[in-house]
Amino acid sequence: MEIVEIALEDLNPTAFIQRQVDEISAVVGDGLAINALSGGVDSSTVTVLGHKALGDRLLTYFVENGIMRQNERASVIATFEALGIPVQVLDARQQFFDALKGVTDPEEKREAITQTFYKEVFGRLVKESGARYLLQGTIYTDVEETVAGIKRQHNILSQLGIDTEATYGYTLVEPLIQLRKPAVRKVAHALGLPESIYNRPPFPGPALAARVIGEVTPERVETVRAATAIVEEELAYTGAFQYLAILHEDRVTGMRDGKRAFGQQIEVRCWESEDARTGSPTRLPFDVLERLAERITAIPGVVSVTYNIATKPPSTIEAV
Amino acid sequence: MEIVEIALEDLNPTAFIQRQVDEISAVVGDGLAINALSGGVDSSTVTVLGHKALGDRLLTYFVENGIMRQNERASVIATFEALGIPVQVLDARQQFFDALKGVTDPEEKREAITQTFYKEVFGRLVKESGARYLLQGTIYTDVEETVAGIKRQHNILSQLGIDTEATYGYTLVEPLIQLRKPAVRKVAHALGLPESIYNRPPFPGPALAARVIGEVTPERVETVRAATAIVEEELAYTGAFQYLAILHEDRVTGMRDGKRAFGQQIEVRCWESEDARTGSPTRLPFDVLERLAERITAIPGVVSVTYNIATKPPSTIEAV
Numbered sequence: 001m002e003i004v005e006i007a008l009e010d011l012n013p014t015a016f017i018q019r020q021v022d023e024i025s026a027v028v029g030d031g032l033a034i035n036a037l038s039g040g041v042d043s044s045t046v047t048v049l050g051h052k053a054l055g056d057r058l059l060t061y062f063v064e065n066g067i068m069r070q071n072e073r074a075s076v077i078a079t080f081e082a083l084g085i086p087v088q089v090l091d092a093r094q095q096f097f098d099a100l101k102g103v104t105d106p107e108e109k110r111e112a113i114t115q116t117f118y119k120e121v122f123g124r125l126v127k128e129s130g131a132r133y134l135l136q137g138t139i140y141t142d143v144e145e146t147v148a149g150i151k152r153q154h155n156i157l158s159q160l161g162i163d164t165e166a167t168y169g170y171t172l173v174e175p176l177i178q179l180r181k182p183a184v185r186k187v188a189h190a191l192g193l194p195e196s197i198y199n200r201p202p203f204p205g206p207a208l209a210a211r212v213i214g215e216v217t218p219e220r221v222e223t224v225r226a227a228t229a230i231v232e233e234e235l236a237y238t239g240a241f242q243y244l245a246i247l248h249e250d251r252v253t254g255m256r257d258g259k260r261a262f263g264q265q266i267e268v269r270c271w272e273s274e275d276a277r278t279g280s281p282t283r284l285p286f287d288v289l290e291r292l293a294e295r296i297t298a299i300p301g302v303v304s305v306t307y308n309i310a311t312k313p314p315s316t317i318e319a320v
Numbered sequence: 321m322e323i324v325e326i327a328l329e330d331l332n333p334t335a336f337i338q339r340q341v342d343e344i345s346a347v348v349g350d351g352l353a354i355n356a357l358s359g360g361v362d363s364s365t366v367t368v369l370g371h372k373a374l375g376d377r378l379l380t381y382f383v384e385n386g387i388m389r390q391n392e393r394a395s396v397i398a399t400f401e402a403l404g405i406p407v408q409v410l411d412a413r414q415q416f417f418d419a420l421k422g423v424t425d426p427e428e429k430r431e432a433i434t435q436t437f438y439k440e441v442f443g444r445l446v447k448e449s450g451a452r453y454l455l456q457g458t459i460y461t462d463v464e465e466t467v468a469g470i471k472r473q474h475n476i477l478s479q480l481g482i483d484t485e486a487t488y489g490y491t492l493v494e495p496l497i498q499l500r501k502p503a504v505r506k507v508a509h510a511l512g513l514p515e516s517i518y519n520r521p522p523f524p525g526p527a528l529a530a531r532v533i534g535e536v537t538p539e540r541v542e543t544v545r546a547a548t549a550i551v552e553e554e555l556a557y558t559g560a561f562q563y564l565a566i567l568h569e570d571r572v573t574g575m576r577d578g579k580r581a582f583g584q585q586i587e588v589r590c591w592e593s594e595d596a597r598t599g600s601p602t603r604l605p606f607d608v609l610e611r612l613a614e615r616i617t618a619i620p621g622v623v624s625v626t627y628n629i630a631t632k633p634p635s636t637i638e639a640v
Contacts, residue, residue, distance in 0.1 A: 252636075253638065253639060254634045280610075286629075315575075316575055
């Protein structure tokens with residue numbers, strides 16, 4: 001089935017919300033559904049839509065996969081508690097790090113995360129809860145990039161010919177699949193989500209695993225998590241489309257206490273973009289760049305910090 | 321023997337030149353000496369000092385090691401021809417690439433280059449020419465950094481306890497060893513070298529091999545050579561202390577013609593520094609940074625370009 005985009009200017013958020021709520025109700029009937037809430041605008045919007053449609057028959061999980069950002073879990077749960085939507089936590093750290101062990105190729109990394117999410121985590125949740133439906137926040141750009149062969153998005157299954165019913169034992173419901181990011185933000189706003197959610201910069205499905213070049217280990221995730229917290233704190237004021245920290249695998253020469261120190265490098269990217277299809281680096285003041293470098297080189301093992309100056313294309317937003 | 325620095329403010333270039341010329345004459349006597357001229361300010365200054373002292377009894381070689389910059393050979397030879405100093409070319413590309421094959425550790429890389437220079441290349445030259453002396457442009461900072469254990473400079477031998485007479489069959493003569501870079505530039509100017517030489521930004525002894533993270537192959541050198549030419553052309557106007565391009569080993573996701581392209585990254589560094597002991601990134605205008613990125617991503621295989629924003633320390637000027 002071909003998916004037709006609903007352009008931002010054609011979107012009537014109220015009508016869209018009503019149609020999706022009706023559709024989720026119709027599909028799920030009086031059954032149970034589950035969904036994973038990461039706290040991003042897509043999964044948050046789906047959570048509220050699903051809750052409107054199904055009430056208690058939607059079971060919402062925060063999957064603690066070990067590759068989330070600092071304080072993510074606490075802030076997501078608090079935000080949705082305030083909205084009256086209960087969120088359960090599923091600790092799956094061991095499963096994810098086991099699946100990522102020794103994997104360095106970006107596509108294999110994405111695949112390892114996809115399999116762990118869809119097969120192990122959701123498969124088990126579905127079995128234990130009796131749910132037959134998985135609601136998720138796939139958007140139009142994910143489909144487009146995966147089909148075009150630019151990047152395999154973690155949440156693209158049916159568009160690649162995967163029958164989730166047969167493979168994993170549940171049916172996917174994707175209420176946002178006709179929207180690009182700005183349209184999702186408009187729907188999120190109309191649903192009454194707080195600005196911290198509807199204006200939240202995008203964050204990749206494979207989370208901090210997408211921010212580590214080379215093997216994803218708990219130690220390396222800890223390094224990039226600390227850098228990410230600094231970058232998000234320092235660059236929030238920019239209102240840029242996305243800003244991120246990447247841990248490189250290359251080691252570079254540095255010095256500590258007057259001695260040679262062979263250390264790690266963090267790359268910072270900050271993007272001006274409308275919809276992630278094209279982008280250019282934000283022209284950050286050097287005061288800000290230097291403060292970023294100073295704070296990031298205080299992370300143990302990091303001796304070098306760079307700032308991305310290439311556009312997309314030929315770069316992509318993320319490095320992995 | 322402890323080496324005592326001659327500070328810039330204490331330097332009388334005319335007296336220094338006379339003293340070094342006398343000393344070279346005294347040491348070499350009526351024998352022959354050789355030296356390798358890379359075109360940098362240090363080796364150029366030594367070449368002129370040595371020529372003043374020894375005339376035709378100094379044999380000056382441009383060692384084509386395959387890791388020099390674009391047009392380096394032609395421009396060095398032309399410059400010294402204009403000064404009436406003949407330069408012979410020694411093609412040693414095969415020897416250097418053989419020595420660098422499979423070597424990825426920065427210190428091993430430096431060591432491979434050092435051994436190839438001092439043992440194979442100079443050893444052979446000395447044997448074939450009958451020279452017993454090697455003049456070279458070691459400066460005070462090289463000694464200091466090597467002794468402090470920050471970075472093994474390629475030209476430091478006797479300070480590490482290496483007896484070149486016994487090991488390689490020649491005696492080292494190092495007329496610039498008491499000077500830091502600004503003092504060398506003053507001497508070079510006083511010697512009548514052109515500004516393109518006396519104001520030339522420093523370039524590392526291991527040449528482009530120091531600009532490649534990971535294995536140094538002819539193909540990878542070609543990529544960083546093209547990037548270096550762009551960086552040097554675009555940043556000459558800054559008058560910065562040093563500016564360079566580094567080829568990373570990490571591969572990052574990019575896109576070409578609408579398709580995913582897993583490609584290479586070039587890091588640009590441009591340093592404000594007095595004497596390389598400390599440094600901070602030049603606050604380049606984004607117009608310049610973006611033009612650099614645009615030109616560098618036109619090099620085959622390169623999809624990403626970054627700019628260094630860390631200071632030295634904890635970074636160093638070079639990455640390798």
